[in-house]
Amino acid sequence: MKKYVLASLVFMAVALTLTSCGGSSKMTVATSTHVDLARSIRYIPTLANVQVQSTKVTATMTATELAGLNAEQKKQAVVAKAVAAAQADVLIVPTFTTKKDAEGKLASMTVTGYPAKISSFRSLSIADSPFLNQVEAKQDKVSGRMVVNTMTVAEMEYGPKITLTLSPSDIGLAGQTEQKVLAYAKEKLLRQEKADVLYEPQYTATIVDGKVSTFTLTAFPGRYAKYRTISTSEMERLNVSTKPTVLYNTTADIKAVSPRVQLKFATNNATIKESEVKEVARATAMAKYKADFLLNETFYFDYADKVITHVTICGTPAVYTNWRPLKDGDIVDTRLMGLNGAAAEVEEQPKSFLDIIIGLFKKK
Numbered sequence: 001m002k003k004y005v006l007a008s009l010v011f012m013a014v015a016l017t018l019t020s021c022g023g024s025s026k027m028t029v030a031t032s033t034h035v036d037l038a039r040s041i042r043y044i045p046t047l048a049n050v051q052v053q054s055t056k057v058t059a060t061m062t063a064t065e066l067a068g069l070n071a072e073q074k075k076q077a078v079v080a081k082a083v084a085a086a087q088a089d090v091l092i093v094p095t096f097t098t099k100k101d102a103e104g105k106l107a108s109m110t111v112t113g114y115p116a117k118i119s120s121f122r123s124l125s126i127a128d129s130p131f132l133n134q135v136e137a138k139q140d141k142v143s144g145r146m147v148v149n150t151m152t153v154a155e156m157e158y159g160p161k162i163t164l165t166l167s168p169s170d171i172g173l174a175g176q177t178e179q180k181v182l183a184y185a186k187e188k189l190l191r192q193e194k195a196d197v198l199y200e201p202q203y204t205a206t207i208v209d210g211k212v213s214t215f216t217l218t219a220f221p222g223r224y225a226k227y228r229t230i231s232t233s234e235m236e237r238l239n240v241s242t243k244p245t246v247l248y249n250t251t252a253d254i255k256a257v258s259p260r261v262q263l264k265f266a267t268n269n270a271t272i273k274e275s276e277v278k279e280v281a282r283a284t285a286m287a288k289y290k291a292d293f294l295l296n297e298t299f300y301f302d303y304a305d306k307v308i309t310h311v312t313i314c315g316t317p318a319v320y321t322n323w324r325p326l327k328d329g330d331i332v333d334t335r336l337m338g339l340n341g342a343a344a345e346v347e348e349q350p351k352s353f354l355d356i357i358i359g360l361f362k363k364k
Contacts, residue, residue: 042151042153042154042240042242043153043155043156043224043240043241043243043245044123044153044154044156044240045239045241045245046124046155046156046158046246047121047123047246047247047248047249048121048246048247049119049120049121049122049249049325050116050117050119050248050249051117051119052115052116052252053086053114053115053116054114054323056112056113056115057085057086057091057113057114058111058112059078059082059085059111060108060110061074061077061078061081061108061109063101063105063106066078066106066109068207068210074109075096075109075111078096079091079111080204082094082111082113083115083202086115088115088116089117089161089220090116090118090200091115091116092113092115092248093113093114093292094111094113095111095112095283095292096109096110096111097109097112097283097287098110098279114323116250118220121157123156124238124247126234126238152228152229152230153227153240154224154228155224155225155226156223156224158199158222158223158246159221161200161219161220162192162220163217164185164188164192164216164217165216165217166184166188166215166216166217168214170184170188173213175211177210178205178212181205181212181215182203182215182217185203185217186198186201186217189219189221190221194223195221195222196223196224197221198219198220198222199221199244200220201219202217202218203217203218204216249325249326250323251323251325251326251330252320252321252322252323253320254295254319254321255320256316257289257290257291257319258289258291260315260316261316261317262312262313262314263313264312265281265310265312265313266310267309267310277311278299282294282313289317290319291318292318294313294315294316294317294318295318296316297313297314297315298313298314299311
């Protein structure tokens with residue numbers, strides 16, 4: 001275990017006496033040097049109990065609705081529409097497909113995934129798994145000396161989801177950009193709920209000529225709680241982090257719906273990129289077999305004059321089934337898919353479920 005640094009405060013005051021011909025005056029100048037104590041705080045991960053619906057939800061937005069958004073914002077917008085339609089909190093393992101017009105420009109984007117509601121939160125405990133990774137400590141210098149302090153941790157308390165609706169009179173809402181309104185709404189919700197963080201903030205907005213006219217924000221407010229010193233055994237077994245972390249307490253079985261398939265497609269487009277070719281081929285294969293993903297997915301390309309003419313996709317179509325809470329003793333497939341499209345890196349050997357999930361957050 002590496003040593004931790006004692007965060008300290010050092011204050012120095014200098015008194016100066018000034019003399020002038022007309023009399024005298026006294027001025028005190030104060031300077032200070034400090035080290036941020038917050039850097040010594042770590043947070044125990046939070047488990048969110050998630051109830052996943054077995055029926056998928058689909059949402060589509062047109063290019064007009066997505067105008068002015070970057071690639072990531074487009075995905076967030078269409079996911080928000082799907083979540084709202086299903087009256088859910090999050091969308092698990094979403095799949096994105098796009099359609100383009102005759103000029104190759106985006107015509108629409110569609111997302112399909114499993115809607116889920118978060119029923120409760122609780123802090124991770126040692127009893128959840130004996131296989132949690134140990135966190136490496138970092139050292140800082142204070143006034144040129146190396147000193148250590150005990151590690152302080154905090155647990156998180158999350159409340160129910162809150163909705164904040166802004167009126168046009170809020171900060172001149174109708175004349176503000178989307179990002180400025182979002183920042184204002186988050187700050188207002190934090191103050192209103194006396195919260196420290198917002199989990200899963202999602203918003204809907206009406207944009208007119210690039211300016212916001214209506215805006216609604218929803219999120220789970222979280223508060224720092226139960227500050228305490230952590231023991232060596234806990235430090236070795238709990239994956240405390242520098243930022244509040246929420247783990248989703250759910251898993252699913254994987255079921256193959258077809259033997260391994262091989263599909264070949266012509267691109268019919270001399271300018272199409274390899275990433276776009278893969279996206280179209282994958283979406284077509286998944287739609288054909290009503291699959292959530294392809295196991296052991298492989299691509300092969302045919303070229304003519306350095307241009308992709310055909311793509312062949314191979315894989316075993318599979319779906320997620322039997323959604324249920326995670327429990328110690330579960331062995332999780334190392335090809336984990338996270339929420340909102342986040343995929344884990346592939347590991348060579350299966351591990352305990354919490355060991356793998358903790359690994360997802362350490363790799364970000």
